[in-house]
Amino acid sequence: GAGAARRARARAAAEAGDVKMTLEKPLGLVLEQLTDGRVVVSEVQQNSNAAASGMVRLGDQIVAVGEQSVEADAVPPEAVERATYLDWTLQFISQQPPKDCRITVRRADGVGVTMWIEGAAGADDVQIQGMAPGVDVRTYMEAQPSLAEHTGVTFMCGRASCGTCACDVLEGEELLSVADDGEEDTLFSIGAGPDARLMCNLSAVATSGTVRVRKAERSK
Known part of the structure; x- marks a missing residue:
């Protein structure tokens, strides 16, 4: 049922190293889109809200903003024709509440x-x-x-x-x-x-x- 599906998704996220967090804006992150469509953190600015949280790391992949997945396979092809994956990610972040910006990242730990x-x-x-x-x-x-x-x-x-x-x-x-x-x-x-x-x-x-x-x- 729905409960089993949610548990399965949670297990998959844990295995992938997905971490949910709530940050205050402005985040103080520099994001970059890779050639395969992934959006990753290329800089955590000093003295920023993200740096103060201690939760965001270089190389983290942004996989969701709020409840909206921003992974390449979750964005419709017709949407990508209008804007890049990075554009969509930034737009979803801009729509999040100033003091309650929820993002999910996929850790790069253990790889690289x-x-x-x-x-x-x-x-x-x-x-x-x-x-x-x-x-x-x-x-x-x-x-x-x-x-x-x-x-x-x-x-x-x-x-x-x-x-x-x-x-x-x-x-x-x-x-x-x-x-x-x-x-x-x-x-x-x-x-x-x-x-x-x-x-x-x-x-x-x-x-x-x-x-x-x-x-x-x-x-x-």
């Missing part, structure tokens, strides 16, 4: 790409574990300031313009986002090699696997 960055000047290689799809490498590195010292990878600009964070991808290129035109232009301007990517513009697109990189040599 592992990135190894070659140590600089004889230092040990460093590891970033659990990289969630859609969250750029810069976000993870700035959360651990010691990584820059150990790898020589630094961030000097707003986004993909200075080239100081260029690294050569040695393994796992297929697990990573594709470079956009701005990144390609910057890599060309610094004379980086064909395997180079900018860590500030690079994120995982897979939910598991290993990537290995090292700081790129510049010829300009």
Whole structure:
């Protein structure tokens, strides 16, 4: 009956790592839509309501707002023709009460790409574990300031313009986002090699696997 169906859905949600929460707006979240339609948290802004709650994490997928599912298979195709999954998610959030915004997220815990960055000047290689799809490498590195010292990878600009964070991808290129035109232009301007990517513009697109990189040599 209906009760059994509800219990089955609850079990499925628990197994998937779904977490329901109620937050006050403005949430202080930056959301991003991945190529497969999933909407994920790419930034939790400091001193925001979401940060204060301690409940939202980088890489969490927004699966419902209120009682409305926002997963790709729950949004009618004709609706997607009018707006993106991200647009629908933001619209549903805007319709939630200011002090009672209910969202459901799917945790990225237990999954994620592992990135190894070659140590600089004889230092040990460093590891970033659990990289969630859609969250750029810069976000993870700035959360651990010691990584820059150990790898020589630094961030000097707003986004993909200075080239100081260029690294050569040695393994796992297929697990990573594709470079956009701005990144390609910057890599060309610094004379980086064909395997180079900018860590500030690079994120995982897979939910598991290993990537290995090292700081790129510049010829300009």
